Structures are given as structure tokens and as C-alpha cells.
Amino acid sequence: MDSLPTQDTLFRTLADPTRRALFERLCREGEQTVGALTAQAGVSQPAVSKHLHVLRDAGLVRDRQAGRQTHYSARAAALAPLIDWTSQMAGFWESKFDDLEDLLKRMDQ
DSSP: OOSOOOHHHHHHHHTSHHHHHHHHHHHHHOOEEHHHHHHHHSSOHHHHHHHHHHHHHTTSEEEEEETTEEEEEEOGGGGHHHHHHHHHHHHHHHHHHHHHHHHHHHHHO
């Protein structure tokens, strides 16, 4: 998948703590096999595979076959819509806090 996922897709996909942990691990540690991910996931291999398919369908990971094993790697660039949204929200709240600070200063005078 070359296009970026939507914000809704990202939020929905990363809302699951197991999926989020798998994605974070791939971001931190790089490419991993399903077996390596399962060893530390705390859930069964079929569950890990299901989560990885959801992450792949959302564009957050890519898979690569090497013989019998499937290797997964994170597509951190796919987080761009979420980063954009977070930046917009940060600007919104900074503005609100600035307004509140101004109000509190006027009330103190």
C-alpha cells in the first residue's frame, strides 16, 4: 500500500493494545518474523498473525516472504496523518491555554 491511511483507520487500528505493541516493537527493533513477534507478544501465533494482517491492511506494516517465513517491518511514514492531526490539536490547545492565561492575568489585576 503506497497511499497513507486515514486518521480514522490509524486510530481504529492502533486502538488495540496488542496491535499497538506489535507496531511499536517493529518501529523500535526493525524487521521481525511472525515467530519472533509471537515469542514476546503474550498471545498466540494465530492472534499475532491476525493483528499483523490488520496492521498491513491499514498500511502500517509491510510484509516480505523469505522461504517459509513472513517478515514484517513498520511503515512509520504511514503515521503522517496522525502526526498532522496531533500538531493541529496541539496548536488548538496552546491557543486555549494562552486565552486562559490572559483571562487569569486580567482577573488578578
